[in-house]
Amino acid sequence: ITASSPQQNVNLIWFDSATATTPIFTGSSFTTPVLTSGQSYFVQAVLGDCVSEKVKVDVAVNPSPDAPAITVNPASKQIAAGQTATLTASSATPGTTFRYYPQATGGLPLFEGATLTTPALSDNTTFYVEAVSASGCVSVNRTPVTITVTPVFSTTCDFASTQTNAIDNLCIGCTISNAENVVDADVSNFARYTIPLGLSGGSITQRLIFADQGVVGDTVQILVHVPNAVLTAQVLNGLQLTSYNGTTSNNDQVNASTNLSGFQVLNGGDQALLKFAPQAPFNAIELQLNAGAASTLTTLNVFYATKQIALPQLVQRATTVCAGGNAVFTVANPRADVTYDWFDAASGGNLLYTGTTFTTPNLTQSATYYVQSKRTSSGCENPSRVAAVVSVTPTPPVAVLTQNNLTVCAGESVNLSVNNAGNYLVKWFDAATNGNLLFTGNNYQTAALQNSTHFYAELVNGNCAGSARADAAITVNPRPAMPQFTNDNVTVCSGSAASLSISNPENQVSYEWFTAATGGNAVFTGINFTTPAITQNTAYYVQAKSTTGNCLNNGDRAVVNVTVANAISQPVLSQTQSSVCSGGTVTISVVNPSSALTYNWYTAATGGTIAYTGTSFTIKNLTADASYYVEASNGAGCISSSRKATLVTVLPAPAQPEVQSAGLMACEGSVTTLKIQNPQADQVYKWYNAATGNNAVFTGNEFTTPVLSANSTYYVEASSSQNCNPSGRLAVNITVNALPTAPGLAAATVIVCAGDKATFSVSSPAAGVTYRWFDSPAKTNKLFEGSTFVTSLLTANTDFYADAVSASGCVSSGITVARAEVAAAPAAPLLTNQLVTVCAGSQVTLSVSNPQQNLTYRWYSAVNGGNAVFTGINFTTPAISQNTVFYVEANRNGSCGSARSAANISVNTAPKAPVVSAQGITVCAGNTTTLTATTDANATIKWYGQASGGTELYTGTSFTTPVLTANTTYYAAAVSSNNCVSATRTPVNVNVGTKLTAPFVSVKAVTTKTITFGWNAVNGAAGYEVSIDNGKTFTATGTGNAGLSYTVSGLTPAQNVTLIVRAKGASECQTSANSQSITGTTSNPIGNTVWVPNAFTPNGDGANETVNVYGNTIKTLNFNIYSHWGELLFNSTSTAAGWDGTYKGKLQPVGVYVYYVEAVTNDGETVKLKGTINLLR
Incomplete structure (x- = not known):
């Protein structure tokens, strides 16, 4: 609240009541405390000892609405x-x-x-x-x-893909059916574990194996279902989970009912995601369902197991920035083996950044970004992305000031305002940047200014400020000093002129002389002023005014008094005879003294030395009678014609009085009477409110105090009837007991039906206080004492009256009125719709058809009692799922209620959401597809382009889409014959196939006979094809993780194979480009080694029938065998052609033969060998 005054140098002081004397704030702008109800404040202007009237300011407080x-x-x-x-x-x-x-x-x-x-x-x-x-x-x-x-899971990776299972011998009658369903790509089918009811021992186990290694930090999620049961952790008491690394248990078995890292019951209540976090590397999870401990758990359906990487968690999901600023989002749960990719769309879109902390570009409008987690080692992604929302607050313009250059005089304030504030907040500072916040609001009334300065206005929108602050330059001109005179009081003879002068003149300041304290015209301008002839006492007033800015001096005009000297009369004294006690003090004063005269006191009628100068002469410590004399003189040296005499007689002092004890206690706001005990007729008793001082509040034997509000002390003294010096003062202490507060009632007016009793209660009864109840304000007939008063039976409006009495007998100053109003019960309301039929899940608006003013209509779910579910004429029910009855009553003033009227609601069952046969279908761009849905009998299928609302696209079970060029989602709703619509629409995602990314291929493993190639999983790929003939023909490798590698077998050491891979989508148009070809070479553990056996047995048994040259890298060969005589028996240029022990068709004898080998390897090395061979038979 801002206040101002047209007067300079005024202090503005604020109070919280019209009668308050203690200020709550000083200044022009007052910020109230937090208010919950209307409040009045009062402001007063103060200048020196002068105060203005208080001005009232009412602040209205609007109630806060209920939370929605x-x-x-x-x-x-x-x-x-x-x-x-x-x-x-x-x-x-x-x-x-x-x-x-x-x-x-x-x-x-x-x-x-x-x-x-x-x-x-x-x-x-x-x-x-x-x-x-x-x-x-x-x-x-x-x-x-x-x-x-x-969560939605990707089935292409991080899914358990193989399984083993077992039922122990004790589990008689136990079965596991469709075990492979847990590890296939269909997340809607399941394996079922069944244990006969009452079986006391045995178990079913199933080990779910992942294609790649899981690490510490991965969480395995398993979807389970218990038919016909509300699934809780306790229901799964007999289910245990263990992780394995190969065939070795990690010994981390947990019970599903107590030790999981997470347990999420899904919609419907009979399915749950079990979350298990192994504490060691693993590649399998084993589920064990135990008989006996499982209690009533006899059937368990298991759908799948996934160790899909966790969704990113953000330090903050949403933030607000100013236009042109950026935001920083940080992953709160980073892992070293996880990559975090940031996109501009919830799916697809552009990859903007990879890392745990993403800084957005500078933004001018709100934006949403999405972060996705991906396993770094395998490239396996969590298909869901987490949104990060940035709200951008517009930057306000630069403030435009109503005035930006002002000139004032020192001590004046200025009012500054902004033309273009609109809905922006205006803040005022003392610097162009940073600085101190001085005020918030469009109109800023500055404090009194003493020096030139600048103020700066800034427009603010939330936490965003304008690009610059507007500058308001204030020039403050100084004020001249208050004029001072060579002589403030000048005396002249009647008819003479007076010479008046300024003693403190300043340059560039003019001095204007007036005959009035305010207003009027100047009679002279200058430093020295000679008045006209003066015949009577006259006052002149002067003000100083600067020639720059015309600023006047602070304060009022300075005044100089010119007195005309007249004949001086003998002074008149307040008393010419007085009495005083011995050692006492007496003061004798001049009656109506003149300020132009000096009064001198003497101890002699003439001559002598001045004893005192002044209008009042106080003589102390008098012990004997004495006379004093006074004369008057003026500045011109005139004195009165004679001295005026006064005689002081010294009297003895009386004894100190005594006071009766009665009257020393009183109630707050009352009076009490103090009495002198044994008063003396020849003495005067004076009562005071201070231990010293001469201002008696009463004279007499009995003193009735004024109204008392706090403990008080009065003093009494005795003096003689001649008003002699009094006795010592006696202190009389009065204890004032506080009045109790008038009772506050929980309800001042209670409305009851005719013939009922009314109950009134004191809202906060005080300890030790008695509450009295009367039937009239005269309080002649007391009805009851206590904090809760129950009346007799009432048939007409009746007032009762209550007051409060403290333990000390003090009665509250006010009396509280309690009114009982008797009302007749209204008639039962009529309904516009007593019988209503709706679809399940719909809401109904029930209405009173004959609403009456001054009646409140309350709606209940029971015919009698209960709490109202709604108050009003028109009641919109919550969603209705079964036949329901609501009841409404009319109520007058919250007390008397009518009989309740019933509204019956019948519910038609809504059909189930349609089941669509082509979920996630993929088509090529430019093609159409047909979607087919089924639902309840006698229900119609309607197709839409939105999840809710929107325009109906088609009615029928089979819907042929238009030509598609982008991914599109359609929604199917079921509508029954009574027009009830299924609670949800079933979405159908139709993906328009785009060319997949070509795989990145590498050699994973080699042996002497095989080469295994592998490649990364391609998003959207349904399978892969390979070619080893440079793309002429392709062979399919499979789907899922099994399709991410290909092994070429039947090779020889150091043999090369070149492979090309392409990714296949759901449709042919998605087939990727060929990967870059990569060549692998089988291993060759013996390198360039060339060797020949030292014996062979060509005896026809099929073993070792020939002797050959062996080597994995032989490019050319010359192999010769000689008899021991040196005859060449055999020559070969191929490792495949060996000697069979014959020469020219004849068997050669058993014995030793010589061989010579010369071979060149693939890398150009020449190898020469010579040795012997034993021919054996």
Whole structure:
């Protein structure tokens, strides 16, 4: 609240009541404390000892609206990743609007309106909703709503892909059916474990094996289902989980009912995700379902197991920046083996950055970014992305000042304002940058200024300020000093002129002389002023005015008094005879003294020495009678014609009086009477409110005090009837007991039905205080004492009266009126719709058809008793899922209620959401596809392009899409014959195939006979094809992890194979380009070694029939065998052609033969060998 005064150098002082004397603030702008109800404040201007009237300022406080109530579709508040939810806000406060935020406090709203459809969500998300009343007041708290998101998993990697299972011998009758369903790519089928009811021992185990290694930090999630049961951790008491590394257990077995790292019950209540975090490297998870301990758990369905990398968690999911600024998002759960990619879209889109901390570009509008986690070693991604929302606050313009150059005099304030504030906040500073915040508001009234200065205005939008501050330059001209005179009081003879002079003249200052303290015209301007002839006492006034800025001196005009000297009369004394006690003091004063005269006191009628000079002469410590004389003189040396005499007689002092004890206690706000004990007739008793001083408050034997509000002390003294010097003063202490507060009632007016009793209660009864109840304000007939008063039976309006009495007998100053009003019960209300039929999950608005003024209509879910579910004429029910009855009663003044009228609601069952046969279909760009859905009998399928709302595209079970060029989602809804619509629409994602990325191929392993090639998984790939003939023909490798490698076998050491790989999509148009060819070479452990056996047995048994040259790298060969006589028996140029022990068709004899080998290897090395061979038979 800002106040101002047209007068200079005024202090503005604020109070919280019209009668308050203690200020709560001093200054021109007062900021109130936090207010919850209307409040009045009072401001007063103060200048020196002068004060103005208090001005009242009323502050009206509008109530805050109730926190909003939120309904969610789906009502379970649970969706699958990538889906949306619809939040609808309502409030009991009429005329409210709503704002949705990502934070519990602060920030910018994500959305304004009653109904918010969320973006596609990838993980659990909390929204916060506040209500805003028509007056702009905001609800005290924001209502939180958490949407639980069921994760979506990629089946192409990080899924268990093989399994083993076993049933021990004790588990008689136990079965595991469709065990392979857990490890296939279909997440909707399952393996079923079955244990006979009552079996006391045995178990079923299934080990789910992953294609690649899991590491510490991975969490395995297993989807399970218990038919016909609400699934809790305790239900799974007999299920245990263990991790394995190969065939070795990690010894980390946990019980599913107590030791999981997470347990998430899914929509419907009979499915759950079990989350298990192994504490050692692993490649398999074993589930063991035990008989006996499982109690009633006899059937368990297991769908899949995945160690999919966890979603990123952000330090903050949403933030607000100023336009042109950037935001920083940081992953709160980083892992060394995980890559974090940031995108500009929830799916697809552009990769913007890779890393744990992402800094956005400078933004001019709000934006949403998405971060995705990916296993670095395998490239396996979590398909869901987490949104990071940046809200951009517009930057306000530079402030435009109403005036930016002003000139004032020292001590004056100025009012500064901004022309273009609009809805922006205006802040005023003492510097162009940084500096101190002086004031917040469009109109700034500065303090009194003494020096030239600058003020700077800045427009602010939230936390964002304009690019610069507007400069208001204030020139402050100094004020001249208050004029001073050579002589403030001048005496002249009648008819003479007076010479008046300024004693402190300044340069560039003019001095104007007036005959009035304010207003009028100057009679002279200058430093020295000679008055006209003066015949009577006259005052002149002068003000100083600067020639620059015309600033006047501070304060009022200076005054000089000119006195005309007249004949001086003998002084008149206040007393010419007086009495005083011995040692006492007497003061004798001149009656109506003249300020132009001097009064001199003497001890003699003539002559003598001056004893005192002044208008009042105080003579102390008198012990004997004495006479004194006074004369008057003026400045011109005149004196009165004679001295005036006064005689002082010294009298003895009386004894100190005594006071009766009665009257020494009183109630606050009352009086009491103090009495002299044994008063003396010849003495006068004077009563005082101070131990010293001469201002008696009463004279007499009995003193009745004024009204008392606190403990008080009075003093009494005795003096003689001649008013002699008094006795010593006696202190009389009065104890004042506080009055109790008039009773405050829990309800001052109670409305009851005729023939009922009314109950009144003191809202905060005080200890030790008695509360009395009367039937009239005269309090002649007391009805009851106590803090709760129950009346007799009432048939007419009646007033009762209550006061409070403290333990000391003090009665409250006020009396409280309690009114009992008798009202007749209203008639039962009529309904516009007593019988209503709706679809399950719908809401109904029930209305009173004959609403009456001054009646309140309350709606209940029971015919009698209970709490009202709504108050008002028109009641919109919550979503109705079964036949329901609501009841409404009319109520007058919150007390008398009518009989309740019933509204019956019948519910038609909505059909189930359609089941679509072509989920996730992929087509080539420019083609159409046909989607087919089924639902309940007698229900119709309608197709839409939106999850809710929108225009119907087609009606029928089979819908042929238009030509598609981009990924598109369609939604199928079921509509029954009674027009009830399924609770949700079933989404169908149709992906338009784009060319896949070519795989990156490498050699993974080699042996002497095989080469294994491997490549990275390509997003969207359904399988892969390889070619070893440079792309002429291709062979399919398989799907999933099994399709990410290819082994060429039947090779020889050091043999080369060149491989090309391409990725295949769901449609032919997605086939990737060929990868770069890569060549692998089989291993060759013996290198360039060439050798010949030293014996062979060509005897026809099929073993060692020939002797050959061996080597893995032989390029050319010359192999000769000689007899021991040196005859050449055999020559070969190929390792495949060996000697069979014959020469020219004849068998050669057993014996030793000589061989000579000369070979050239692939790398050009020449190897020469010579040795012997034993021919054996």
